[in-house]
Amino acid sequence: MEAFTAHTGRAVPLRRSNVDTDQIIPAHWLKKVTRDGFEDGLFEAWRKDPEFVLNRPERQGATVLVAGPDFGTGSSREHAVWALQNYGFKTVISSRFADIFRGNSLKNGLLTVVLEQSVVDRLWELTEADPAAEITVDLVERKVTAEGVMADFELDENARWRLLNGLDDISLTLQNEADIAAYEASRPAFKPRTLKA
Amino acid sequence: MGRTLAEKVWDDHVVRRAEGEPDLLFIDLHLLHEVTSPQAFDGLRKSGRQVRRLDLTIATEDHNTPTLDIDKPIADPVSRAQLETLRKNCAEFGVRLHPLGDVEQGVVHVVGPQLGLTQPGTTVVCGDSHTSTHGAFGALAFGIGTSQVEHVLATQTLPMARPKTMAITVEGELPDGVTAKDLILAIIAKIGTGGGQGYIIEYRGSAIEKLSMEARMTICNMSIEAGARAGMIAPDQTTFDYLQGRDHAPRGADWDAAVAYWKTLRTDDDAVFDAEVFIDAAELAPFVTWGTNPGQGAPLSASVPDPASYEDASERLAAEKALEYMGLTAGQPLRDIKVDTVFVGSCTNGRIEDLRAAASLLQGRKVADGVRMLVVPGSVRVALQAVEEGLDRVFTEAGAEWRHAGCSMCLGMNPDQLAPGERSASTSNRNFEGRQGKGGRTHLVSPQVAAATAVLGHLASPADLTDNAATRTPAGV
Numbered sequence A: 001m002e003a004f005t006a007h008t009g010r011a012v013p014l015r016r017s018n019v020d021t022d023q024i025i026p027a028h029w030l031k032k033v034t035r036d037g038f039e040d041g042l043f044e045a046w047r048k049d050p051e052f053v054l055n056r057p058e059r060q061g062a063t064v065l066v067a068g069p070d071f072g073t074g075s076s077r078e079h080a081v082w083a084l085q086n087y088g089f090k091t092v093i094s095s096r097f098a099d100i101f102r103g104n105s106l107k108n109g110l111l112t113v114v115l116e117q118s119v120v121d122r123l124w125e126l127t128e129a130d131p132a133a134e135i136t137v138d139l140v141e142r143k144v145t146a147e148g149v150m151a152d153f154e155l156d157e158n159a160r161w162r163l164l165n166g167l168d169d170i171s172l173t174l175q176n177e178a179d180i181a182a183y184e185a186s187r188p189a190f191k192p193r194t195l196k197a
Numbered sequence B: 001m002g003r004t005l006a007e008k009v010w011d012d013h014v015v016r017r018a019e020g021e022p023d024l025l026f027i028d029l030h031l032l033h034e035v036t037s038p039q040a041f042d043g044l045r046k047s048g049r050q051v052r053r054l055d056l057t058i059a060t061e062d063h064n065t066p067t068l069d070i071d072k073p074i075a076d077p078v079s080r081a082q083l084e085t086l087r088k089n090c091a092e093f094g095v096r097l098h099p100l101g102d103v104e105q106g107v108v109h110v111v112g113p114q115l116g117l118t119q120p121g122t123t124v125v126c127g128d129s130h131t132s133t134h135g136a137f138g139a140l141a142f143g144i145g146t147s148q149v150e151h152v153l154a155t156q157t158l159p160m161a162r163p164k165t166m167a168i169t170v171e172g173e174l175p176d177g178v179t180a181k182d183l184i185l186a187i188i189a190k191i192g193t194g195g196g197q198g199y200i201i202e203y204r205g206s207a208i209e210k211l212s213m214e215a216r217m218t219i220c221n222m223s224i225e226a227g228a229r230a231g232m233i234a235p236d237q238t239t240f241d242y243l244q245g246r247d248h249a250p251r252g253a254d255w256d257a258a259v260a261y262w263k264t265l266r267t268d269d270d271a272v273f274d275a276e277v278f279i280d281a282a283e284l285a286p287f288v289t290w291g292t293n294p295g296q297g298a299p300l301s302a303s304v305p306d307p308a309s310y311e312d313a314s315e316r317l318a319a320e321k322a323l324e325y326m327g328l329t330a331g332q333p334l335r336d337i338k339v340d341t342v343f344v345g346s347c348t349n350g351r352i353e354d355l356r357a358a359a360s361l362l363q364g365r366k367v368a369d370g371v372r373m374l375v376v377p378g379s380v381r382v383a384l385q386a387v388e389e390g391l392d393r394v395f396t397e398a399g400a401e402w403r404h405a406g407c408s409m410c411l412g413m414n415p416d417q418l419a420p421g422e423r424s425a426s427t428s429n430r431n432f433e434g435r436q437g438k439g440g441r442t443h444l445v446s447p448q449v450a451a452a453t454a455v456l457g458h459l460a461s462p463a464d465l466t467d468n469a470a471t472r473t474p475a476g477v
């Protein structure tokens, strides 16, 4: 995973709540068996509308998505995270994320930042008034800054440490091999098995 | 202090706990399907890893599988490639797989319980958000992303921060014609699609205890639609009776030891939940959705709400957008909404009890002209049972299409889709824009409401059918 320390970029204001993962990447894209090439599927249905914010010329090359509450609800598809990253987003800001989406994003190095809705409102106003306005998300300082905006955000220490260092979960877990083996040895015999002995 | 059911199961699976780190949990059962696994197997291959516990892993094909002509090659080359990738991966790594055409094939959340693999007090994960279904057995069951699928394949564990706990207590008797589906839709409308966020919900109370395992699965299945990490119901005699004798249920001395353990899996009297919700079962009625998220629902007797009536600006905007997408107007009675398609199936309502409920209403009746009704059993076993009971004939004689098992129109990855502008009454779990096909409009309903709607051509409850009972041909004719 790529490490995330700080990022500065222009933003896309997405004034919608409950953006579910079916909207982020529709089901027919899920037939792909790779992690890349999902950029054209991102918000596919909405992008048919030339006025949709992602289609506006002034939003090209933007890397910060500022979304409404309950972003990423619904299906657990990690493809939603890959689609956002493939498209070029480095970070998503919202007042509330669905749990599975949040977990997926942090495992892939897409920083999801939770800010109060009032701050999200201010970021929307800022970037709508001036599409060239830049937003900085600093994971070291845990701060979001933009013109007239300075807000702290929380992220649990462990997730932050892994993101800052770009660490892969599996290798970290495998360092605890002895604990896993000890647990396995103590499991009761009645626990289910998919293969019969 | 006492512990909740969720805390007990959690504690029993902690492999490693360290200050400032998520707990490392052991996973008892890992279910795989074709959509969320290819990139995980790829990851294993790239890092030269194996599947750690083949005996705790099982795969089936469900999302892409066609429900017609299953003996012919799959027409869509991309769907076919994805199924072939799963087959290749399972063969290469040695994972047990139930492919299309196998008697144990079906929707992953129907297959686990019916094999007896889903058991009380286990941890169950799958790269699918509706893994919450398995919580009906008192299991701790989470939907996970593809990176986590790879993590579980490689280590049989998952690092996880412990969610908070919420109790939803439902007391009293569900009125006639009101089902588990109506109850969970009403709960989601009440607490909202983000209401359960960060929580494991435990459903409890006398109304829940009276439910069958099928009904409990319907409720836990849709916990995710309330935003919850998982849903659970304490195991009891109903659970034990369902499990006993199933293929992978414990036997003999193991059975006794298991039941003794399972009986300890109840929330202690002095345990404290982080949040509590109370619901009076007697106040519930058949419930349907009118919008494009599962929280946008109302009793069938109500009308389409006026977005202007919402105080919260984002809810108001969401309601406006939903009505526009759904082609509905504020104030329109929900019963007046006409549908073109009725879908009975999915991991929410594709079990035998759901098919029985729909069939009992269709017996001797006809699907309305201009309505297409699809009945898609949740698994091959469910289909076989239905055929044995003659339900397939009831459906076909009523004019419905009896299909092969799979996810089908629940998400339309296979050819079963709504055309743009088409409207369905669907027993599935998601009414998102385009979920059942681009531009398709979905109303979530119970199997009973689905059947009544199919007969009358507009959203309807079983009670609406009694007036024309005279027109019903007697059973077996």
Ligand code: SF4
Residues within 6 Å of the ligand: B062, B063, B107, B108, B109, B128, B130, B346, B347, B348, B406, B407, B410, B411, B428, B429
């Ligand atoms: S039936 Fe629907 S909700 Fe269930 S696993 Fe299949 S696609 Fe997902």
